[in-house]
Amino acid sequence: MSTLFTFPGQGAQRPGMLHALPDHPAARATVAETSAALGEDVLALDSAAALASTVAVQLCLLTAGVAMARCLLAEGARPDAVAGLSIGAYAAAVCAGVLDHADAVRLVALRARLMEQAYPRGYGMTAILGLERGPLERIVAQVCAPASPVYLANFNAPMQIVIAGAEAAMARVAALALAAGAHAAKPVAISVPSHCALLDAQAAGLERAFAGVAVARPRLRYFSASAARELRDPARIATDLARNLAVPVRWHETMLLARECGVRLAVEMPPGNVLTRLAALLPGDGIAVACADTRLDSVVALSAREAARQPGRD
Incomplete structure (x- = not known):
C-alpha cells in the first residue's frame, strides 16, 4: 500500500473553501449533489458569517473533501486508503464507497444540528x-x-x-x-465539546438515524481515527461513524498504523494543511502534501509515482 487520502475535521474550515475548489466537473457535480440533498445551495454556507454555525462548517468540510477526492480520482490518482478526523470520517467513507454522498450529507446535517442544539454556547x-x-x-x-x-x-x-x-x-x-x-x-x-461523553446522547440519536441508511463494504482500506485500526465490516463502520462525535480522536495512533501498512504518500483534502503538518510519521522518503497548497496535477503525478513503485499495479 502506498497512498492515503486524509480528510480534516472541524477547526480546519475557512471562508470560501468551496469557492476555492478546482474548476473541475467533479467538483461542480459534488457541490450540486450536496445542494440537492440539502434542498438549498451549499455555496451560501461558505461565508464567514454562515460558518459561525456548526451545521455550515460540517457540511462545507464534507463537500470540500468529497469534491477534491473526486477531482483527483477523475484525473487518475489512485489512493489505497482513506482516513478522516472527526467529520472528515464521513468524507472518507464516501470516497471509499461506504456511504452514498447524499446520505452522508443528510447524516452530517443531522449530526451538526444535534451538536449545535445541545451546546449552543459556553x-x-x-x-x-x-x-x-x-x-x-x-x-x-x-x-x-x-x-x-x-x-x-x-x-x-x-x-x-x-x-x-x-x-x-x-x-x-x-x-x-x-x-x-x-x-x-x-x-x-x-463551538461544541466534541469527542467526549458530553455528546453521548447525540451519538445515540445518530446511531438510530444510521439504521435506515445503506452502508457498503469499503473499496479502499478504511482507517478509523476513533479506533486507530482498519475497519472492513459495513455495520462496524456505521457504528464507528455514528459514535465518533462522542469518543476521542486517536489520530497519532492512526498515522502510526498507516505507516505500518506501508503508506508513503499522504494527501490531505481541503481546506487546510493541519493533517499534513501532523504526518511526520511517514518513512524517511515518504511525503505529505495538502491539496490546498499543491496543484491538482502535481498531486496526481505524486500518486502515479507511488502507484508505479508498487508490484502488481499498472
Whole structure:
C-alpha cells in the first residue's frame, strides 16, 4: 500500500473553501449533489458569517473533501486508503464507497444540528501544546466535575492534545497545563465539546438515524481515527461513524498504523494543511502534501509515482 487520502475535521474550515475548489466537473457535480440533498445551495454556507454555525462548517468540510477526492480520482490518482478526523470520517467513507454522498450529507446535517442544539454556547475545545498525556490527564481529572466538565478529546500528536468541555473548565486546565510546562493553550474554532461523553446522547440519536441508511463494504482500506485500526465490516463502520462525535480522536495512533501498512504518500483534502503538518510519521522518503497548497496535477503525478513503485499495479 502506498497512498492515503486524509480528510480534516472541524477547526480546519475557512471562508470560501468551496469557492476555492478546482474548476473541475467533479467538483461542480459534488457541490450540486450536496445542494440537492440539502434542498438549498451549499455555496451560501461558505461565508464567514454562515460558518459561525456548526451545521455550515460540517457540511462545507464534507463537500470540500468529497469534491477534491473526486477531482483527483477523475484525473487518475489512485489512493489505497482513506482516513478522516472527526467529520472528515464521513468524507472518507464516501470516497471509499461506504456511504452514498447524499446520505452522508443528510447524516452530517443531522449530526451538526444535534451538536449545535445541545451546546449552543459556553462550550468548545482547546489545544494544549507541549505537554504529554500523563500530566495533562491528571490535570483534567483534577478539574473535571459535574459543574465544570472537561475531557481529553483529540490525541493529534504526543505533545498536541485537544481538550473539550465548558469554557471555564478548559481555561482552568489551560492555566494549570501552562504552569506544568505546556508551551501554549490555543482555542480551536469549534463551538461544541466534541469527542467526549458530553455528546453521548447525540451519538445515540445518530446511531438510530444510521439504521435506515445503506452502508457498503469499503473499496479502499478504511482507517478509523476513533479506533486507530482498519475497519472492513459495513455495520462496524456505521457504528464507528455514528459514535465518533462522542469518543476521542486517536489520530497519532492512526498515522502510526498507516505507516505500518506501508503508506508513503499522504494527501490531505481541503481546506487546510493541519493533517499534513501532523504526518511526520511517514518513512524517511515518504511525503505529505495538502491539496490546498499543491496543484491538482502535481498531486496526481505524486500518486502515479507511488502507484508505479508498487508490484502488481499498472
